[in-house]
Amino acid sequence: MLTPQDIFQFIAYAAIATVLAGLFALLITVWTVVYHVSQPGKRLRNNLIATPLALLAAFAWAYIASSDDRARQREMQAQAEARQKEYLESKAIFEERCKSAGEKIYQTAENVEGITLLNVPKESPQGARNDPMWEGAVFSWGGPEKEYVREFLYWEIRYDNNSMIDLKSVDPRPSASETQIRLWGHPTNMSEHERAYRGYRYTDVQQKDKRFLRYRFPDDKDRKDIDTLLIQAIEHPSRYALEYKPIVDLEDRKHWVAGVTVNIYDLQTNTLMATKTWYALNPTQGHAYQTWEWSRSEHCPAGEADITYIRHFLKRVIQPKQGD
Numbered sequence: 461m462l463t464p465q466d467i468f469q470f471i472a473y474a475a476i477a478t479v480l481a482g483l484f485a486l487l488i489t490v491w492t493v494v495y496h497v498s499q500p501g502k503r504l505r506n507n508l509i510a511t512p513l514a515l516l517a518a519f520a521w522a523y524i525a526s527s528d529d530r531a532r533q534r535e536m537q538a539q540a541e542a543r544q545k546e547y548l549e550s551k552a553i554f555e556e557r558c559k560s561a562g563e564k565i566y567q568t569a570e571n572v573e574g575i576t577l578l579n580v581p582k583e584s585p586q587g588a589r590n591d592p593m594w595e596g597a598v599f600s601w602g603g604p605e606k607e608y609v610r611e612f613l614y615w616e617i618r619y620d621n622n623s624m625i626d627l628k629s630v631d632p633r634p635s636a637s638e639t640q641i642r643l644w645g646h647p648t649n650m651s652e653h654e655r656a657y658r659g660y661r662y663t664d665v666q667q668k669d670k671r672f673l674r675y676r677f678p679d680d681k682d683r684k685d686i687d688t689l690l691i692q693a694i695e696h697p698s699r700y701a702l703e704y705k706p707i708v709d710l711e712d713r714k715h716w717v718a719g720v721t722v723n724i725y726d727l728q729t730n731t732l733m734a735t736k737t738w739y740a741l742n743p744t745q746g747h748a749y750q751t752w753e754w755s756r757s758e759h760c761p762a763g764e765a766d767i768t769y770i771r772h773f774l775k776r777v778i779q780p781k782q783g784d
Contacts, residue, residue, distance in 0.1 A: 546745050550715035554741035557717060558760035563736035563773060567726070569700055571781040574662040575774065576672070576701035576727065580608050581767075589754055590746070595706040597718035597754045598740040599767040605665065606689060609675045611771050613659045613689075659771075660780050664697035672697045700733070700778045701725045704770070707737075716742035718754075722770055724777050734777040738764060 581595065584602025588594045596602045662676035674694045677683065707719030717739065724734040740757040759765045 543745065543747060546715075547743060550717060550741060550745060551743075553712060553715050554717050554739060554758065554760075557712070557719060557739045561719075561737050561739050561760045563734065565734040565777055567731070567733040568777050568779065569726075569733070570779045572698075572700060572778050573660065573781050574664060574674075574698040575612055575660050575778060576664045576666070576697040576699075577609070577612075578666050578701050578703045578725075580605050580665060581704055581706075592713045592716050592718075592742075592746060593708060594718070594754065595708060597742070597757070598706075598720045598738050598759070599765065599769075600754045600757070601767045606675070608767070609663050609665060609689070610687075611768060612663045612774070613661075613675070613677055615659055616657045616775075618655050618657060658780060658782055659775075662698075664694060666697070697727070699726060699728050701727050702770075702774055707739075716745050718742075718757075722773065724774060734773075736773050738769070740765075 581601050581603075583604050584594065584596055588596070588602060589600065594602075601608075662674050664672045664674050666672055672694050674692050675689045678688060678690055701724070703723040703725065705721045705723065707721060709717075709719070712718070718741075719737060719739045721735060721737045723732060725731065726733055738759065738761065740754065740759050742754055742757050744756070757765065
């Protein structure tokens, strides 16, 4: 049975044999050239001179080549050590910031039909995802306003262990069965361990000019696809509001540490109901060879790396009204 030691020994012998074969081929070439260019009677003398010179040249070339290789290795090692030092410094900053991450809930509300979004994450071009200053870095989110708004309108399926998945493509209400069949060809089927919970009926979004637009899905009888939103201008937004606040600290961002806080307010009483903060660290520190530098970030709270965690937190504080 072959052992790792046997394999390494074979590789070493093969390398030695390759070097010896190369030297022998070099000497044959030198001797052949000397034979053809030397006068009769001087070939032996010329070979005795050419052979050590050829060997010396071969060893000199090998030494120079190995020196270049060692220099490259030293350079790569220095770069790796510098990046590791850079990462450890950033990790220390990240861990310090994580001490203030997490949530605080002061009040909750039930049976709420709609929510107000005081602002939305900025839509970002592809190149922004490689920027240490990117506002959407924590959740790697740079989608359009409508995609963010839909997050709060979707239904959810919750399992017995309280884990959740989005129910984006179907409406699980019994009254919507005909709509489901018309749109997707089948009604919703859930196991005994699953329960469906509806999202908000509508979302009111504050615009840059301080006006509000209300987004909602069409009623079942009018709904023709799973994506279309109805939009209308309104004067009075919903009572409970969500604020999205990216944390862009210049010193932290030099170390690829990003943060975001969401605040939930009661606009009627002008009080803060809840707040939650997340942080993310890009471990590659901008050295990754990928399109999305922030896509493999470390997060705190741990595992909360997706924009849907904003919605999950909001729905625990401002609980959507269920039923028809």
